[in-house]
Amino acid sequence: MTDEHSYEALMARCLGRVSTEVDKREGSILYDALAPACAELAVLYTELETMLDRAWPDTAAGADLDKKAAERSLVRAPASSAVREGRFTGADGGAFDVPIGTRFSGGAVNFTVTERREAGVFRLTAETPGSAGNTWFGTLFPIDYVEGLAGAELGEVLVPGDDAEDDESLRARYFGSFESQAFGGNRADYREKVLSLPGVGGVKIFRTPEGGGTVGLTLVDSLWGVPSDDLVAAVQAAIDPVSGQGDGAGLAPIGHTVTVRPAVGKTIDVALT
Known part of the structure; x- marks a missing residue:
């Protein structure tokens, strides 16, 4: 809010419109009558500035920026799930094939077996979209029971998981669309x-x-x-x-x-x- 729209400035302007023959001191009837109205006006000006910020792409955020981007046929990129390589071994130490759809836990993220690459090597997809699926490496713990499974390791990031596009990236794409x-x-x-x-x-x-x-x-x-x-x-x-x-x-x-x-x-x- 600009200084001219502050409560103090509004009070000064309103009191300035009143004759000096009337008591305008703080606590007077006139002062107390004007104070609530000026306070509400100050709130209104603040809300108007907020509405203007929401209406322009250089200051809009969140859903408001999504609406501005839609005017240029741009959509915020959603979060995507990481795809990882998992390696599984049986009791004999050899490669072990697990059923498609088997779920494992690694760190704070759960993974689902989605595709067989070769014996004992599978693609796993993070159940939680975003970059969280990229960070865990090491031992996987089975959520579903798999008879004969002795070891499970989560390895290479095959397709990195991405977080939902942030405001600044979408804003840059919006302005870039004009260039x-x-x-x-x-x-x-x-x-x-x-x-x-x-x-x-x-x-x-x-x-x-x-x-x-x-x-x-x-x-x-x-x-x-x-x-x-x-x-x-x-x-x-x-x-x-x-x-x-x-x-x-x-x-x-x-x-x-x-x-x-x-x-x-x-x-x-x-x-x-």
Whole structure:
């Protein structure tokens, strides 16, 4: 609230409209009559400023920002569940296959077995959406009884879980939508579509890396690391599932042959005393 709309300022303005022949001192009948009205006016001005803040994208938050973003056909990215690799062993120490749907607990998050990768190695999906599913590594404890199971370990993050998009990220996308128009397979279109996929943190787009009609996408995951093969495959399936055909079966336009690759990690040795 600005100074001119404060209770003290409003009282001074109202009392200034009254003749000096009338008693305007604090405690007088006139003063006591004006005070409640000025207090209510000060509250009203505060609420008006709040309403204005809620109406503009640079100050709106939460549901109000969602409504402003919807004007640009933008939707806040929801939280996504982490996909992890689980390894299971039997009493003999060898690989052990657990039933699909079996539930395990790791840290504060529960995981469900969703897909077999190879003997004793499975994909597990966090039941709690968000980044919490990325943090636990080590022993898993079975929630469901599995006869013959002797050991369970939670390992690699295959697809990182992401928290729901925060206000500042959505606000940046809102203002960014005025600077470039996503349409028909241009860079903005690819960037918008790829970054909306779960687990993707960044993408670099290459024009015709393998000749006319080809597009190259290089990814980092949402943990800003080298993405797993599973994440790269998931993005490839979403963008251009029939790579080499350019038939528009995914999000890429007809005529665009898209190849998705992971960023290459680089080791940097740091020595200090």
